[in-house]
Amino acid sequence: MTSPEVAPEILRFYAETVDEADRLTTTADGWLELLRTQELLRRHLPGPPARVLDVGGGPGVHARWLVADGYTVHLVDPVARHVDQAKDTGATVELGDARALTAADASYDVVLVLGPLYHLLDRADRDRALAEAYRVLKPGGLLATAGINRYASLFEHAAFAHLHQEPMRTSIGGILATQIHDGEKAFTAAYFHSGGQLRDEVAEAGFAQAEVFGVEGPAWSMLAAAERNTGESFRDTELFRSALAAARMAEPYPELLAASSHLLAIGRRPG
Numbered sequence: 123m124t125s126p127e128v129a130p131e132i133l134r135f136y137a138e139t140v141d142e143a144d145r146l147t148t149t150a151d152g153w154l155e156l157l158r159t160q161e162l163l164r165r166h167l168p169g170p171p172a173r174v175l176d177v178g179g180g181p182g183v184h185a186r187w188l189v190a191d192g193y194t195v196h197l198v199d200p201v202a203r204h205v206d207q208a209k210d211t212g213a214t215v216e217l218g219d220a221r222a223l224t225a226a227d228a229s230y231d232v233v234l235v236l237g238p239l240y241h242l243l244d245r246a247d248r249d250r251a252l253a254e255a256y257r258v259l260k261p262g263g264l265l266a267t268a269g270i271n272r273y274a275s276l277f278e279h280a281a282f283a284h285l286h287q288e289p290m291r292t293s294i295g296g297i298l299a300t301q302i303h304d305g306e307k308a309f310t311a312a313y314f315h316s317g318g319q320l321r322d323e324v325a326e327a328g329f330a331q332a333e334v335f336g337v338e339g340p341a342w343s344m345l346a347a348a349e350r351n352t353g354e355s356f357r358d359t360e361l362f363r364s365a366l367a368a369a370r371m372a373e374p375y376p377e378l379l380a381a382s383s384h385l386l387a388i389g390r391r392p393g
């Protein structure tokens with residue numbers, strides 16, 4: 123198999139433009155993503171000890187709490203800076219790509235793919251990443267994979283008071299129509315899923331009981347805008363607690379998947 127290449131702009135974005143190590147802990151909407159991802163994962167994970175492969179694990183924010191919960195975690199990421207940052211999480215780490223894992227067949231109880239799917243713009247590449255997750259999972263093992271919501275930029279830029287102006291309106295309209303973020307501003311090259319598309323990709327890769335959850339619910343963009351407008355942290359506020367409650371209340375209603383910034387799909391390798 124030829125070794126796949128990660129787009130240079132994606133590597134550059136994480137190596138030079140942002141520090142991914144801070145994203146989930148310094149902003150209120152990041153904190154909401156972390157707490158909700160944690161609670162959704164803990165609901166589905168087998169009890170520790172179990173072997174977890176964290177593909178696209180970045181600097182290891184999830185690896186750290188998974189190790190603390192008693193799991194044995196191996197993290198794979200293509201960004202050297204992330205692999206370096208993840209070394210002190212208690213996980214073992216490896217530079218690598220979701221489309222060509224070095225792990226043996228049927229060697230993990232859980233595979234997390236929280237990031238790679240939205241950075242793989244072609245369906246064939248996302249299928250390859252999901253096929254690799256399937257291959258390395260034990261029969262009956264759990265896949266959890268994240269997507270960014272197709273509609274997230276609409277909510278975010280409405281809350282930031284950007285959409286009455288050009289060129290922002292055309293730019294966000296383009297993302298809604300094409301599902302592609304071109305990586306010119308704010309974020310790097312990415313594909314944005316609808317909930318139904320993410321569920322179909324997981325099911326078509328052979329995973330059973332494919333299900334998609336909204337991570338942040340309907341109020342994350344309000345938190346992001348409140349922080350942006352005041353310059354203050356909203357992590358410990360009534361607005362934060364209300365947004366967290368809203369995310370939990372929205373969870374049973376599939377129509378509200380579209381309101382979250384991130385989607386979390388769960389599936390199982392048939393046993």
Ligand SMILES: C[S@@+](CC[C@H](N)C(=O)[O-])C[C@H]1O[C@@H](n2cnc3c(N)ncnc32)[C@H](O)[C@@H]1O
Pocket residue numbers: 128132136142146177178179180181183184198199200201204218219220221236237238241242
């Ligand atoms: C936004 S970060 C998410 C990090 C972490 N998993 C989380 O959920 O907070 C996206 C991650 O996907 C990684 N990534 C991008 N393309 C990838 C690929 N082809 N294979 C594996 N990881 C990839 C990036 O290096 C980055 O660490």
